[in-house]
Amino acid sequence: xxxxxxxxxxxxxxxxxxxxxxxxxxxxxxxxxxxxxxxxxxxxxxxxxxxxxxxxxxxxxxxxxxxxxxxxxxxxxxxxxxxxxxxxxxxxxxxxxxxxxxxxxxxxxxxxxxxxxxxxxxxxxxxxxxxxxxxxxxxxxxxxxxxxxxxxxxxxxxxxxxxxxxxxxxxxxxxxxxxxxxxxxxxxxxxxxxxxxxxxxxxxxxxxxxxxxxxxxxxxxxxxxxxxxxxxxxxxxxxxxxxxxxxxxxxxxxxxxxxxxxxxxxxxxx
Ligand code: 1GP
Numbered sequence: 416x417x418x419x420x421x422x423x424x425x426x427x428x429x430x431x432x433x434x435x436x437x438x439x440x441x442x443x444x445x446x447x448x449x450x451x452x453x454x455x456x457x458x459x460x461x462x463x464x465x466x467x468x469x470x471x472x473x474x475x476x477x478x479x480x481x482x483x484x485x486x487x488x489x490x491x492x493x494x495x496x497x498x499x500x501x502x503x504x505x506x507x508x509x510x511x512x513x514x515x516x517x518x519x520x521x522x523x524x525x526x527x528x529x530x531x532x533x534x535x536x537x538x539x540x541x542x543x544x545x546x547x548x549x550x551x552x553x554x555x556x557x558x559x560x561x562x563x564x565x566x567x568x569x570x571x572x573x574x575x576x577x578x579x580x581x582x583x584x585x586x587x588x589x590x591x592x593x594x595x596x597x598x599x600x601x602x603x604x605x606x607x608x609x610x611x612x613x614x615x616x617x618x619x620x621x622x623x624x625x626x627x628x629x630x631x632x633x634x635x636x637x638x639x640x641x642x643x644x645x646x647x648x649x650x651x652x653x654x655x656x657x658x659x660x661x662x663x664x665x666x667x668x669x670x671x672x673x674x675x676x677x678x679x680x681x682x683x684x685x
Contacts, residue, residue, distance in 0.1 A: 423510045423527035423559050427464070427656075428604050428633045434650035434683045438462040438676065439514060439637070439660035440485070441469035441612075442477045447484035453663055454485045455492060456672050458506060461680035467525065468514035469612060469660060478513070479522035485511050486524050512561070516577075518549035523556035529607065530560035534594050535567060536578045563605040563635075564598030566591070566626075568618045572611020572638065585619035595629040603632070608654075610638030613661045617645050620652035627653030643682030650683055657683065 438457035440450045454465050467482050493507035513521060513528040517540075521528070530553070533541035553560055567580040568591075575582050583590050591608075598606050606626055608618045617639040626634055636649045637658030646657045659679065666672035 423512065424561050424604060426510060427561060431655070434646075434654050435463040435656050436461065436646070436676070436680050436683060437464045437466050437635070437637075437656050437658040438663055439466040439469060439612075439658050440481065440663065441473075441660060442467060442481035442520075443469070443473045444664045447477075447480040450481045451484040451488040452669060453672060454511075455488055456669050457663070457676055458489070458492075458509060460673055460676040461684070462509075462676060464509055464656070465511045466514040466529070466658065466660075467511060467522070468516060468520055473516065473520050475519060475521060478515075478520045479524060482511055482513070482522040482524035513558070515545075515549070517545040518552070521549060521552055521556075521558070523558060525558055527559035527561050528553060529563045529565070529605070531563040531565040531607070532601070532603070533565045533567065533574075533578045533580060534598065535580045535583065537581060538579050541578045561605055562601075562603045563607055564594065564601065564603040564632075565607045565609060566594050566598075567609050567611065568622055568638075570611055570614050570616055570639075571609075572614050574609060574611055583622060585621060588621055588625040591622045591625045592629065595626040595632060599629055599632055605635060606632045607635040607637070607658075612638060614639030617649060620648055623649060623652035623654055640679075643678045646679045647682050 489507045493504050496502035496504035510526040513525045567575045568583040571582040610618045618636050633655045635656045636654035640646050640659050641662050649657050662675050
């Protein structure tokens with residue numbers, strides 16, 4: 416749960432000396448209790464934000480139960496830390512943000528939502544349709560919208576297929592530059608360069624560098640990042656945030672998860 420004295424957008428777009436890490440939890444891939452345990456490990460290891468979402472067809476109830484379980488776990492940990500002078504309460508005040516596959520995957524328990532236009536989709540539904548369906552819900556429940564341009568790069572994976580995206584190829588720097596400029600002109604504050612969950616290749620650093628050359632956009636990069644070296648490659652190219660998801664889901668247990676996330680966060684911080 417983020418602190419009440421700033422918005423999630425301020426938190427996401429604030430400058431940081433190093434690239435920060437987001438742990439993506441897909442509610443379709445584990446029960447809410449497991450999701451909360453994984454999210455706690457992620458925060459202990461230095462993840463600075465939790466995304467909840469990913470799959471395209473998860474119903475509201477599952478997404479909501481997952482957000483709620485994570486928020487309750489963080490609140491308990493924040494309270495426990497507040498009673499312990501050696502512990503950092505602040506660490507537990509990080510946002511839990513929806514990363515939706517559509518207007519069906521929402522929850523009032525989230526602090527915010529990446530309110531995205533899949534900019535290189537060829538179908539109206541992902542450009543503006545799902546957003547129109549979801550907007551009244553977000554307004555009603557006071558879920559903060561983070562204006563985000565979402566750009567699927569090759570190989571693109573399932574999101575590229577479902578979203579019928581014209582994938583950005585590694586050599587299409589002019590494309591990524593145009594998209595980044597358009598994102599800025601639309602007033603989006605965030606640009607998310609996505610290679611697809613579980614992608615064999617991460618977003619090419621050349622594309623990240625090009626997007627970076629457009630000012631006033633906070634750059635999120637994800638898809639196919641599994642090692643500290645890959646995370647550092649994205650960071651050096653200019654990512655403000657690195658997102659990992661699959662790495663959490665296929666860890667054998669919480670200890671393996673701890674090793675994996677710590678490795679990435681330590682590499683990003685050094
Ligand atoms: C997917 O970018 C995220 O939307 C994370 O991808 O599952 O490959 O880490 P991975």
